[in-house]
Amino acid sequence: MSDTNLQSVKQRFGIIGRSALLDRALSTAVRVANTDLTVLINGESGVGKEVFSKIIHGLSNRKHAPFIAVNCGAIPEGTINSELFGHEKGAFTGATSDRKGYFETVHGGTIFLDEIGEMPLDTQAFLLRILETGEYIRVGSSKVQKTDVRVIAATNVDLLVRIKEGKFREDLYYRLNTVPIYVPALRERREDIYLLFRKFAYDFGEKYRTSSIVLTDDAVQILENYAWPGNIRELKNLAEQLSVLTDQNEIDAETLVRFFPQFLKRNLPAQHIDTSKENLSEREILYKLLFDMKSDLTDLKQLVFGLISTNNLDMPEYNGVVSSPPLIESQKPFPESRPHDDRPIILSDSARETYAKTEVVEENLSIEDMEKELILKALRKHQGKRKYAAQELGISERTLYRKINQYHLD
Secondary structure (H helix, E strand, O other), X not given: OOHHHHHHHHHHHOOOOOOHHHHHHHHHHHHHHOOOOOEEEEOOOOOOHHHHHHHHHHOOXXXXXXXXXXXXXXXXXXXXXXXXXXXXOOOOOOOOOOEOOHHHHOOOOEEEEEOHHHOOHHHHHHHHHHHHHOEEEOEOOOOEEEOOOEEEEEEOOOHHHHHHOOOOOHHHHHHHOOEEEEOOOHHHOHHHHHHHHHHHHHHHHHHOOOOOOEEOHHXXXXXXXXXXXXXXXXXXXXXXXXXXXXXXXXXXXXXXXXXXXXXXXXXXXXXXXXXXXXXXXXXHHHHHHHHHHHHHHHHHHHHHHHHHHXXXXXXXXXXXXXXXXXXXXXXXXXXXXXXXXXXXXXXXXHHHHHOOOOOOOOOOOOHHHHHHHHHHHHHHHOOOOHHHHHHHHOOOHHHHHHHHHHOOOO
């Protein structure tokens, strides 16, 4: 769809914004308008899903027929079937006369079912029949009636999650989701926030016969960095409150925060590590291994230098430099280095009796061997329970199983 046509649609229906996500959703709505396909609009509360349903109806061949918006979450479960499909006189207590339902009164037009995820399961079955055959039955009647209504549904919850919870029919979901449209949240279109604010401020200035308020640059920055959990509805409320409560036309950051302290809250995302990625898991094993080696080496150095200091022994130089790690508080200061005379370190008689003879062994620096040893340690620590061993190593169980097979650790 060309930018010119898209802009004309925005002007006709009062859509403000230049976000690419918004343009994509709007373009999909325009393309599907002339068909009779069922549309499912996804988006958070307050993003303007009903506006998109009106755009689809207004650009369709049904534009001269009735349009009605029904909030499924606002109708009690005991009466929603009567509201949608009608009822016969005497069908239930209080049914003093026949009543037509929305699907009968909007024949030939469009019905917008908002918060479709809150619809009861039995009503979902009746709705599926209408979508499949166009047939329905009034409450308390046995006569099958026909209707020609286009259905546009909207939800602010994940219907796939509702299906897993047993609260939404899977067959109805796939019947509704013929053409999905995602309406972006306000925080996903930050370039549109100040444009919308200026439009709302101008409208409220006209409504209350005052000059429309404007924001300074620092106030605009605060506005654009806020998470906007209430989306466009929350932004509109903000513009109206500022238009009524402030006497000045220019609002700076200090004034904005004084009226709305929630802008000071930070909404930073938590770091998420995907342990399903094999290369990341292996890198984590290596990091953990290196940190453990460094810790062991530091402990070893402190032990050696402690023995030397305690026994007042000579320390041979290495390339003319003698270095030592920070000693614990109980250790004596390390004696000054002396000229290298190739004499071996000699322990006192008491030290010789205390410490057994030692042998210098070349350290194995193979990463695979060290990784294998670390896995074995974790398995021994947790008595072969791979789930807890994987948690100890900071990797997934899948990675641990692969490593066990790789190193033949069964």
